[in-house]
Amino acid sequence: MNNSRFIDLLFLRTSNDVKIQLFRYTLVGAAAFAVDFLSLWALTDFLNVYYLVSAAASFVAGLATNYLLSVRWVFRNRAIGNKGLEFSAFAIIGIVGLALNELIIWGLTERLSFHYLISKIISTVVIFLFNFFSRKYLLFR
Secondary structure (H helix, E strand, O other), X not given: OOHHHXXXXXXXXXXXXXXXXXXHHHHHHHHHHHHHHHHHHHHHHHOOOOHHHHHHHHHHHHHHHHXXXXXXXXXXXXXXXXXXXXXXXXXXXXXXXXXXXXXXXXXXXXXXXXXXXXXXHHHHHHHHHHHHHHHHHHOOO
16 A cells, blocks of 8 residues: 555545544544643643642543544544534533543542642543543444
8 A cells, every 4th residue: 555545544534444533533632632631731730720620621621622523533424413412422421531530630639649630641541442432332333
């Protein structure tokens, strides 16, 4: 396979291949993580917002970033035809992810004395896998 075909397949062409979707979702996740992580840091360290409040607000910003990029680039096939209902389901999965995020960050920070940003990185790995597989199989078959 030549390079242009490989790039086309990996980045440009619509694909239902789970490996390609997971690759793209990883890139989308990295962008959403950047929004989430930088928002958490800025809100907590510069605006002095309590870290769990910052974590929730930044998670929502990351969720919106993830949704917009996911529906445009990762998952083209929809299980739900209504976009409002689809986003609601996407958000419900995100809310479960947010609850897990808050619990993991709190536990690692308060109970194990990790720095809140280290706790966020650890939480992100767990939430990433939960979100991908939940969204892939419930919303974007």
